[in-house]
Amino acid sequence: MHRADLCEREQLALSRDRDPAVLPRRLVSSWKRSADYAVPLDAVNPAFVGDVDDRSLFYESGHQVLTELHQTLADEPVSLMLTDPDGLVLNRVCSDRFLLQALDDVRLAPGFDFSERKTGTTGLGLALADRVPTLVRADQHYSTSLWGYTCAAVPVADPVTGAMVGAVNLTTWSQQSYNLLLALAQTAARTTEALMLARGRGRETRPATRGRVVRVRTAVDDDSAPCLEDLGVEWCAAMDVVRAALRSGEGVAVVGEPGVGKGALLGGAHARTHRGRRVLHARPPDPEGVASWLALWSPELGKPGTSVIVSGVDQLPAWAGTDLADLVAGLEGAPGLSVTAHDLADVPDGLRAAVGTVVELPALRHRPGDVVPLASWFAREARGRAVRFAADAQHVLETYHWPGNVTQLREVVRQAVARTDLVSVRDLPPEVFTGAHHKLTRMETLERDEIVRALSEPGATAAGAAESLGMSRSTIYRRIAKYGIRAPAVADQ
Numbered sequence: 336m337h338r339a340d341l342c343e344r345e346q347l348a349l350s351r352d353r354d355p356a357v358l359p360r361r362l363v364s365s366w367k368r369s370a371d372y373a374v375p376l377d378a379v380n381p382a383f384v385g386d387v388d389d390r391s392l393f394y395e396s397g398h399q400v401l402t403e404l405h406q407t408l409a410d411e412p413v414s415l416m417l418t419d420p421d422g423l424v425l426n427r428v429c430s431d432r433f434l435l436q437a438l439d440d441v442r443l444a445p446g447f448d449f450s451e452r453k454t455g456t457t458g459l460g461l462a463l464a465d466r467v468p469t470l471v472r473a474d475q476h477y478s479t480s481l482w483g484y485t486c487a488a489v490p491v492a493d494p495v496t497g498a499m500v501g502a503v504n505l506t507t508w509s510q511q512s513y514n515l516l517l518a519l520a521q522t523a524a525r526t527t528e529a530l531m532l533a534r535g536r537g538r539e540t541r542p543a544t545r546g547r548v549v550r551v552r553t554a555v556d557d558d559s560a561p562c563l564e565d566l567g568v569e570w571c572a573a574m575d576v577v578r579a580a581l582r583s584g585e586g587v588a589v590v591g592e593p594g595v596g597k598g599a600l601l602g603g604a605h606a607r608t609h610r611g612r613r614v615l616h617a618r619p620p621d622p623e624g625v626a627s628w629l630a631l632w633s634p635e636l637g638k639p640g641t642s643v644i645v646s647g648v649d650q651l652p653a654w655a656g657t658d659l660a661d662l663v664a665g666l667e668g669a670p671g672l673s674v675t676a677h678d679l680a681d682v683p684d685g686l687r688a689a690v691g692t693v694v695e696l697p698a699l700r701h702r703p704g705d706v707v708p709l710a711s712w713f714a715r716e717a718r719g720r721a722v723r724f725a726a727d728a729q730h731v732l733e734t735y736h737w738p739g740n741v742t743q744l745r746e747v748v749r750q751a752v753a754r755t756d757l758v759s760v761r762d763l764p765p766e767v768f769t770g771a772h773h774k775l776t777r778m779e780t781l782e783r784d785e786i787v788r789a790l791s792e793p794g795a796t797a798a799g800a801a802e803s804l805g806m807s808r809s810t811i812y813r814r815i816a817k818y819g820i821r822a823p824a825v826a827d828q
Contacts, residue, residue, distance in 0.1 A: 422450025458486030660685025
């Protein structure tokens with residue numbers, strides 16, 4: 336830690352009659368960020384944003400969970416709240432009028448932005464910044480106006496995608512017992528996720544994210560490697576910008592939707608710009624495992640002949656982003672760090688300052704020229720030999736909207752080539768024939784797949800498919816419209 340940071344930490348600690356040597360690391364990082372955000376030490380003034388989204392699956396599920404939990408805590412001075420991922424307070428459940436009045440005084444109320452950037456260190460702000468369960472007590476708050484409270488907050492993740500959708504926050508007086516407060520918040524958060532999964536009508540839960548560090552293949556003359564320069568103009572333009580930045584030693588950020596190939600773009604650019612250099616690609620785990628993951632590969636930063644790519648830096652806990660930025664800042668003359676993120680605005684401040692070049696990689700639906708070359712590569716990867724795609728199959732792949740981007744294309748191709756070296760429309764999974772914009776239930780998925788199968792039979796017509804499925808012609812056309820099915824027989828009258 337820099338000497339200036341140490342002095343600031345000591346001053347803050349001594350003002351709270353605390354031993355600076357035993358302060359939690361995450362708390363120190365949050366205090367420093369709060370000072371950088373120019374949050375006043377003696378007051379909080381969160382902005383009023385206005386109306387909140389009370390129709391989301393997260394809100395409906397969380398509101399039910401907090402209401403039921405409140406019934407068991409009716410005689411306790413505890414306020415239960417939901418917030419969105421940015422710290423906007425969505426609701427508040429509390430029956431203690433004294434606590435409610437006090438919370439109103441500091442504007443910890445629905446419609447107000449209580450993020451770390453606006454109010455400094457709080458249980459809520461720190462939980463959202465570091466993406467882990469957090470308890471902040473009394474004078475651990477950055478602002479003295481919040482010293483009268485103890486806050487426990489736990490992030491809530493979408494059980495399918497893993498994206499952080501908000502947080503559960505429990506607040507009580509600082510003199511109250513807080514031993515069970517964090518446990519209650521964790522229970523409420525996990526119950527909310529379970530209820531979201533159940534109300535999501537049978538969706539499968541997301542497996543835990545495991546961090547990893549892999550070495551990027553740099554042999555550009557390897558026949559098994561995809562020829563990335565043969566892809567479309569959007570990809571090639573992004574590749575040219577990244578390679579120019581790498582040659583100049585600048586840090587590079589590639590941003591875009593999940594699964595568009597950001598890491599592959601950086602890996603290919605490194606391999607073709609610095610031949611023979613070792614390139615490490617680090618992908619972060621869930622927040623609880625970030626400390627050991629960071630310790631595993633961070634010593635490689637700045638080593639001669641080594642470059643590092645870090646994916647998903649916008650998903651890192653705030654403390655990890657700060658530590659990584661400090662490491663990069665201390666590497667005089669070393670190559671810049673390459674990172675990927677969904678949105679540059681979500682990249683930790685220190686890392687954003689270390690990035691000289693930002694490249695946005697468009698979604699696959701905006702790069703139709705990439706679809707067939709990538710499909711051919713994925714097919715060869717899966718079969719171990721060249722695979723051909725019939726013209727009708729190519730047309731379906733090129734006109735599908737690919738909500739899951741390149742990641743979804745790889746899985747579709749893997750299924751299609753499981754038993755063939757010549758892929759036709761009959762080998763493609765039903766999902767690529769549809770344009771449905773809502774999540775299907777299991778029964779809807781089965782119905783859609785059967786309709787697509789019937790329509791994909793040689794010589795099939797919509798009328799014939801309806802008869803084989805026991806439907807009326809009007810019903811099958813309604814289903815075709817509902818699921819956005821684009822099978823060839825749909826055009827038949």
